[in-house]
Each structure stands twice: as structure tokens, then as C-alpha cells.
Amino acid sequence: MSTSSDRYQQSPQIYRFKLCQNQEDFAHISILIYNIRTLQELKQRIIAEYGLTSSRIRLLKYSEPTQRWLSLPDSDQNLEIRYLNIANNDYISYIELKNRQYAYVNSLSNGHYYPRGTTSIIERKAPVTSTQTLKLFETPNLNAKHYFLDDLLFQTTTIKLIKQKAAEQIQIPYINQKTNLFVYDDKNTKWTKYDHILDDCTLEELDIKNCTAISIKIDKDIADDDGDNGVTAADRHKKVKRELGICGLKNMGSTCYMNSALQCLNSIPQLIKFYETLEDDHADDHPVSDVYSKLIKRMWSESDQSSCITPRQLKAVVDKIAPVFSDHRPKDSHEFINFFLHALQQEQPVLINKLFYGQISSTVTCLDCKSKESRQELISFLPLPIENKTQIQIHYIQYNGKEEQLSLELSVKYRTTVLDLIKCFIHKYVPNLNKNQIKPVRLNEDQISSEYKLTNYLTTLYDNRIALFQLPSIDEEEEHMLCLFVNYSTQCQFRPPVYLIKPKYNCRSSDLREQLNSIIQHLKTTINDENMKYEVSWTTIDRQRQNLNINDNDNQILSTIRAVTISLKQSYVEIYKSKQTKVATIMQSKYLTLEKLLGNFFLEDILDGKYYCSECRQMTQGKQKSDLCRPLPTIFIIQLKRFPYDKYSNEKIDTFIEYPIENLNLYDYLIKTDEIVINDDDSQSSRYNLISISNHYGKTLSSGHYITYAKNYQTQRWYSFNDDYSREIASDKQTLITQDAYILIYMKQNADYKT
Ligand SMILES: [Zn+2]
Structure with missing residues (x-):
């Protein structure tokens, strides 16, 4: 008997809140959580609900008053949620914790814009050190006491992060601007000092490879230490007379999108030459041109040798206008270029139109x-959609024994399931089958190691392998049974099994004869030997193996059968395996070319x-077709649309796109009409060379960082601009063609532009 107050006590507490991933509030999904009492239960529910691969997550709650993400207490997993002060419609974010796969970077203390809040995650690239090989010395002296740094360092690890890790390990309570990192260079047998100016630089940017020994030290100690022969890397960098136009731009708090855009534009000689010589009278009439001109003059000044400038004035004018x-908050470097060119166009229409504006018909x-209607549109950039399709190789095994490697182009999103893949596969290759006749499994060494559920997410498949079995259709009186193929001498399976039909009850050899003969015929044909010897056996329910004579007219009773095995001699197995289709069922890496994207864009x-x-x-x-009109603009800006933000996903498309550094030819995309005589000049004036790239690092626009690669028109060499830090880079394809190009x-x- 329960009273009404008891029922009230037992009724589930319902929480309704907005769940975000990695503190990004735009992608939130409202979820209803009920029957949950403790923090641990809440985490488990979120992991199950979102099919997360990691078993550990951390939760944060957005605090409106402080506009900060605050970690929910993590120590007591049995803490009840009702004590956590979560209200309806609160924003809750989860961070997946994966062992040694993510680096945590404190985002409050550096200028790059990571998601607002306390902690952010940057995916690491390949490690540059291995554990237990990186020695951490108490002082920069190889005779000093040393430890081993527990954490791996990656190319994307910043100097500051290394300082923090090192400080933690040798129990220095805090690090500050006077804390220097020393890295020992085995080749030159010297310690190099990295001071706080380089805190935000990554190992990759500083070209630190294979470091085996590091140390950290506070500045004042160094003065007392006579034996120290450290060289300041930043000093060395500063001492070199900087070349004209090679000038870093200081990050003023989440402004790397703007710095990246300005460095891109700084590779355009016509723009530099114009603004370098612009008089500053009547500045009020053209405020954007005026501040831009001042910036250009400093960046290209012969006397000003500062390696870095803060574009504060320009930012102030931009903030006022836009x-x-x-x-x-995080912004889009493309959006900024677009805005900035438009603002300049208002003030200097002739120059900007001539340089950047073209027409699309x-x-x-x-x-x-068949009547045609055309309209023209002015463009200052070309937005190229990227087909977000993944090539998936599928190992398809038919019930008659045939195996095939088939490929599917599928747009794999976060919630794409195995069922979606099967539907797509049926549509393309086996339209006569229904989904119940396809069995998705993971094959390992020709054995079924696990069966996939139709609801499994494709992104969580173990190592991206999938094999599909064709199942013969059965009626209510029948069921499926495996037929295995083994090497007679080793008893190992030498190819994937197939599925047979058998009656549920009273199976006889005549029920299997036709099916097995067709499979054996497949083996004979593959081996190309009609006299191939083989042995067929059946396994009873208690795992006894007995001989099965399928060609005998005597109808054997197999009432306890659970599987059939076909055995071949070693020599046959070897021939069979050599003829077998190669098993390569790993999702191929995503790769496209700029020409393909352009081709798609201008396709009818x-x-x-x-x-x-x-x-x-x-x-x-x-039907619709777009064409480029004559004359083509001097500067052609392409935006690779890596952020489609449709209703299903907010994921960045990280497809590798190969683009030409020289000789991009737009001739094929020019409009071809009867009225215009195509002249030979077109083929000359439609060829372009790359002069700058804005690279975006990170998974979403709001949680990333921009670095520009740009060619200096005077030195004709390429440089990397990472906010205030700039350095020369190689001008080869390996360096300049990046997966991060945006x-x-x-x-x-x-x-x-010479005159
Ligand atoms: Zn019509």
C-alpha cells in the first residue's frame, strides 16, 4: 500500500537541460533526463545517449552571472544531482576524456581563442617524443638531477604547456613570465632558452624535433649561474633584421582570425603599393583606408624593425563600423576578409573592384x-562546397561463396548508422534484396569477430572495418546456419564463412546438397581444378564433427546439426588464397582536388x-549552369566551405584538398557564348599562382586557431604568420598544401605590379 506522499517521493525527478559538447553552446540539444539520481548515473546516461566511445567524461555547467563554464565536482561520483543546483534549461557541457589523446590547454592565459571557459581541448598530432625518453633536468645542466617527463609532447604542444607540465612534475608551485624553458640540442650540445614571448608557439612552429632533455628555470636564478651558456631563441629571432612586410600581428584576445586575414591580404602587391603611398589627408572621409594604410606603412617600413605590431587602431575602426x-568571441577569417574588402571598396571603389571583383553568370x-535566362552577380570570392563523402570499402560475401570488394560513397555524419550504410549499399548494388538479407559483421582473419547492430554508429565502428554477408531468404520453418572453410592440416579458416538455409527441425543432407554443391563449385572454379578434393563434415550440437556425404543418395539425418565445415588440403588453400579478392575494408582517407571542386561548382x-x-x-x-565572366579579377579568392552547419552536423569537413601552387587555370570555367569570340589571350589571363593561405586548426569555427602562409612579393619566399610570430617556411607542396587550408x-x- 502506498500513500500519495510515498508516490510523490518515488516519482522520478526530471531534468531538462541543454547539452553541449566541448562548451560550444550553438550545437546544444535539449535532453530530458529522468530516473537519475547521482552524477555518475547522469554521466553514464549521457555516454549511452550519445554513443560516446570514451567511458569517462567531465561535465561543466554554464554560469550566466560569471559567463564562465564551471566544472561540476568530479571527485564524488555518488553525489546526488539535486545538490548540484542545476535548473531547467541550464547549459551543461560534456568533455570526453581519452587517455593520452588530448592536450588540455588553459585558454584564459593565452591569446588564442579556444572555447570560452576554463579548459579546452586541442587534438594532438603525432607525438614528437616517446614516454620515458624525455629527461627533465632540475637545472639546464646535464649533470643535474633529472626525472622523466610523464607526458608525451606533440607537434602541437605549446612551450607554455611544456613549462606547466615540467613545473608540475618538479613541484614548482607556479610558472610566470620569468619562467624559461631550456631544450637541449643533441647535435650542437647546447641548451636553447625559450622565454615567455614564445609561450604560445608550438614545437612544430619552433622546429623542435626529437628533443631528449629539457629543463625549466626562473630568470633570476640564471644571473647567479656562471656556467650557463643558454641562448635566447627569441633574442636570436629578433636580432635578425626583419625583411620588409614580414611582421607579426599581436593577438588582442580572440583576434587571430583578423590577423590571419590581414596577413593574407599582405601578400597582394597591388594592395600594398597603393596603401603604402596613400596620403593621410581627409582621413575622416575614408577611415578604414586610413588605418589600413597606417598599418601597411608600419609593416613595410624600412626603419621600424619591430617583429610584431598590435593592429589596435584598425580593430577599433572595424569594431565601430561592424x-x-x-x-x-571567435570569428571567421573569411567573413573578415569579405567585410574588410567591402569596407575598402566603399572608399576606394576603382582599385578594389579592379583587383577583387569578378562576375558570375x-x-x-x-x-x-529550351529558352535560357541569365543573370549576372558580382563576386569577390568563390565559395566552394566540399562534398562531405567518405569512400567506404565493403567486403561483400554472398551465400554462394563469392566475395567482392565494393566501394560506397557515403556522407558519414555523427549519427550515421550501420543501417544507413546497408540501405545505401542495397540501393547501389543489390536492389532486389531487403535489409534483413544483409548481415553486418566485423571480420578478423576470416572469422566473424563481432556482429554489428543496425543502430551502431558508423563513426564508432572498431577500426572502421565492415563486412556484409548476404543471407539466403528463409521462411518460418527455416533458419540460417554457418558453413566454414578450413585448411585441413592447420584447421584454420582460410576464407570468410557463408550462411546456409536449414529446416529448423529434422534437417537432412538433401536439404543442404544443392547449396553445398554450388559453394564447392565456386571453390573449384576459383582454384581452376574440377577434380579438387575436399571433405565435408557437420558439427553436432555437442560439437562432435562427423562426416557428411552430400553426394550420397542415402539421405543422412542431421537433426542435431549446428554448422557445416568444408576442408581443403594446404596446396588448394594456397591457390585459393592467391586468387581471393584482397581484403582491404578500411575507410579510405578523404581526398579531393581543387579542380574537382571547381568542376562540380560549374557543372550544369x-x-x-x-x-x-x-x-x-x-x-x-x-537546369542551371554558372560560368565565370570576362575579365577575370586580378586576385581570385577561394573559400573552401569546411563548415557547412546543416541541421545534422556542425562538424568541420576535414577532407584533404590538393590545390595547385602554380598554374591554376580557370579557362574551362569561363563563359562560352556565340557572341564573344574566344581569343588566345584568355588562356594566358586565366592562369593564376597561389600567394596566400589561411589555415584553420580545430574542429569548429568557434574553437580554433588561424595561421597564415603567405608569399612575400619582394623576397618571393613563403612565410608562416602565427599572430605575433613569423618565420620562413619551405615553398614546396608538402609544406604549402595543408589539410587545414580554408x-x-x-x-x-x-x-x-612592378610599376
Ligand atoms: Zn519554358
Whole structure:
């Protein structure tokens, strides 16, 4: 008997809150959590609900008053949620904790913009050190006491992070601007000092490879230490007379998007030459040009040798004109370039139009009356969509024994399931089958190591392998049974099994004869030997193996059968395996070329919906084609649309796109009409060379960092600009073609900027 107050006590507490991943509030999903009492239960529910691969997560709650993400207490897993002060519609974020796969970087203390809050995650690249080999010395002296640094260092690890890890390990309570990192260079047998100016630089940027010994030390101690022969890396960097235009830009708090955009534009000689000589009278009439001109003059000054400038004035003017850029929240470098060019165009229309603006002609052809309608559009950049499709190799095993390697192009998103893959596979290859006739499994060494559920997410498949078995269709009286293939001498399986049909009850050899003969015929054909010897056996329910004579007319009773095995001699197995289709069922890495993206963009395509045809005077079907118009702009800016943000996903498309450094030819995309005689000049003036790249690092626009690679028009060499830090880089494909490229700026080969 329960009273009404008891029932009240037992009724589940329901929490409704907005769940975010990695403190990004735009992607939140409202979830309802009920029947949950403790923090641990809440975590488990979130892990299950989102199919997370890691078993450990950390939770944070967004605090409106302080505008900060606060960690929920992590020590007591049995803490009840009702004590956590979570209200309905609160923002809760989870961070997946993976052992040694993520680096935690304190985002409050450096200028780069990671998600607001206390901690952020940067995916690490390959480690540059291995554990137990990196010695951490108490002082920069190889005779000093040393430890081994517990953590791995990666190319993306910053100097500051190493200092923090080292301080933690040798129990220095804090690090500050006077804390220097020393890295021992085996080759030159010297310690190199990295002071706080280089805190935000990564090992990759500083070209630190294979370091075997490090140490940290506070500045004042060094003065007392006579034996120290450290060289300041930053000093060395500063002493070199900087070349014109090679000038870092200080991060003013989440402004690396702007710095990256400005460094991209700084590779355009016509722009530099114009603003370098712009007089500053009537500055009020053209405020953007004025501050930009001042910045350019400093960056290209012969006398000013500062390696870094703070573009504060320019930021102030931009904030005033476009308040959207004024908060210290993450922004898009492409959005900034677009805004900035537009602002300059208002003030210097002739120059900016000539340099950057081109026209795209869009023609719609009516499928009924074939009449064409065109319209022209001014563009200052080309936004190229990236097909977010993954090539998946599928190992398909038919029940007659045939094996095939088939590939599927599938757009794999966070919630794409095995069922989605199967539907796509059926549609493309086996339209006569239904989903119940396909069995998804993981194969390991020709054995089924696990069966996938239709609801499994593709992104969580173990090592991305998938094999699909074709199942023969059965009726209610029948069921499926495995037929295995083993090497007679080793008893190892030499190919994947197949599925047979057997009656649920009273199975006889005649029920299997036809099926087994067709499989044996497949083996004979593959081996190319009609006289192939083989042995067929059946396994009873208590795992006894007995001989099965399928060609005997005597109808053997196999009522306790649970599997069939076909055995071949070693020599046959070897021939069979040599003829067998190669098993390579790993998802291929994603790769596209810029030419392919351009080709897709300018391809004639059927319009999605209907349009109004003015000839037919009604809604009709049409096809649409875009073309570039003459003359092409001097500077051609391409945006690789890595952030599609559709309703299913906010993931960055990290497809590797190969783009030409020289000789991008836009000739094929120029409009071809009868009226315009195509002249030979077109093929010359449609060729472009790359002059700068804005690289975006990170998974989302709001949690990333930008670094620009740009070619200096005077030195004709390439440099990397990472906020205040700049350095020369190689001008080869390996360096300049990156998976992180987001904006590409090309300049016409025959552009004249010498005068
Ligand atoms: Zn028409």
C-alpha cells in the first residue's frame, strides 16, 4: 500500500537541460533526463545517449552571472544531482576524456581563442617524443638531477604547456613570465632558452624535433649561474633584421582570425603599393583606408624593425563600423576578409573592384521550351562546397561463396548508422534484396569477430572495418546456419564463412546438397581444378564433427546439426588464397582536388525545385549552369566551405584538398557564348599562382586557431604568420598544401605590379 506522499517521493525527478559538447553552446540539444539520481548515473546516461566511445567524461555547467563554464565536482561520483543546483534549461557541457589523446590547454592565459571557459581541448598530432625518453633536468645542466617527463609532447604542444607540465612534475608551485624553458640540442650540445614571448608557439612552429632533455628555470636564478651558456631563441629571432612586410600581428584576445586575414591580404602587391603611398589627408572621409594604410606603412617600413605590431587602431575602426566583430568571441577569417574588402571598396571603389571583383553568370535553361535566362552577380570570392563523402570499402560475401570488394560513397555524419550504410549499399548494388538479407559483421582473419547492430554508429565502428554477408531468404520453418572453410592440416579458416538455409527441425543432407554443391563449385572454379578434393563434415550440437556425404543418395539425418565445415588440403588453400579478392575494408582517407571542386561548382545541374519560365508562362523544370565572366579579377579568392552547419552536423569537413601552387587555370570555367569570340589571350589571363593561405586548426569555427602562409612579393619566399610570430617556411607542396587550408588567395600570372 502506498500513500500519495510515498508516490510523490518515488516519482522520478526530471531534468531538462541543454547539452553541449566541448562548451560550444550553438550545437546544444535539449535532453530530458529522468530516473537519475547521482552524477555518475547522469554521466553514464549521457555516454549511452550519445554513443560516446570514451567511458569517462567531465561535465561543466554554464554560469550566466560569471559567463564562465564551471566544472561540476568530479571527485564524488555518488553525489546526488539535486545538490548540484542545476535548473531547467541550464547549459551543461560534456568533455570526453581519452587517455593520452588530448592536450588540455588553459585558454584564459593565452591569446588564442579556444572555447570560452576554463579548459579546452586541442587534438594532438603525432607525438614528437616517446614516454620515458624525455629527461627533465632540475637545472639546464646535464649533470643535474633529472626525472622523466610523464607526458608525451606533440607537434602541437605549446612551450607554455611544456613549462606547466615540467613545473608540475618538479613541484614548482607556479610558472610566470620569468619562467624559461631550456631544450637541449643533441647535435650542437647546447641548451636553447625559450622565454615567455614564445609561450604560445608550438614545437612544430619552433622546429623542435626529437628533443631528449629539457629543463625549466626562473630568470633570476640564471644571473647567479656562471656556467650557463643558454641562448635566447627569441633574442636570436629578433636580432635578425626583419625583411620588409614580414611582421607579426599581436593577438588582442580572440583576434587571430583578423590577423590571419590581414596577413593574407599582405601578400597582394597591388594592395600594398597603393596603401603604402596613400596620403593621410581627409582621413575622416575614408577611415578604414586610413588605418589600413597606417598599418601597411608600419609593416613595410624600412626603419621600424619591430617583429610584431598590435593592429589596435584598425580593430577599433572595424569594431565601430561592424559591431559584430567587437565582442571577443571567435570569428571567421573569411567573413573578415569579405567585410574588410567591402569596407575598402566603399572608399576606394576603382582599385578594389579592379583587383577583387569578378562576375558570375548564372543561366537557367527551361527543360520544356529550351529558352535560357541569365543573370549576372558580382563576386569577390568563390565559395566552394566540399562534398562531405567518405569512400567506404565493403567486403561483400554472398551465400554462394563469392566475395567482392565494393566501394560506397557515403556522407558519414555523427549519427550515421550501420543501417544507413546497408540501405545505401542495397540501393547501389543489390536492389532486389531487403535489409534483413544483409548481415553486418566485423571480420578478423576470416572469422566473424563481432556482429554489428543496425543502430551502431558508423563513426564508432572498431577500426572502421565492415563486412556484409548476404543471407539466403528463409521462411518460418527455416533458419540460417554457418558453413566454414578450413585448411585441413592447420584447421584454420582460410576464407570468410557463408550462411546456409536449414529446416529448423529434422534437417537432412538433401536439404543442404544443392547449396553445398554450388559453394564447392565456386571453390573449384576459383582454384581452376574440377577434380579438387575436399571433405565435408557437420558439427553436432555437442560439437562432435562427423562426416557428411552430400553426394550420397542415402539421405543422412542431421537433426542435431549446428554448422557445416568444408576442408581443403594446404596446396588448394594456397591457390585459393592467391586468387581471393584482397581484403582491404578500411575507410579510405578523404581526398579531393581543387579542380574537382571547381568542376562540380560549374557543372550544369537540374534545379531542385521548379522555377517560373517566362516563355512557358508557368512553373517548369529547369537546369542551371554558372560560368565565370570576362575579365577575370586580378586576385581570385577561394573559400573552401569546411563548415557547412546543416541541421545534422556542425562538424568541420576535414577532407584533404590538393590545390595547385602554380598554374591554376580557370579557362574551362569561363563563359562560352556565340557572341564573344574566344581569343588566345584568355588562356594566358586565366592562369593564376597561389600567394596566400589561411589555415584553420580545430574542429569548429568557434574553437580554433588561424595561421597564415603567405608569399612575400619582394623576397618571393613563403612565410608562416602565427599572430605575433613569423618565420620562413619551405615553398614546396608538402609544406604549402595543408589539410587545414580554408581560404586560398590566387593572383593572375600576368598581373603587372612592378610599376
Ligand atoms: Zn519554358
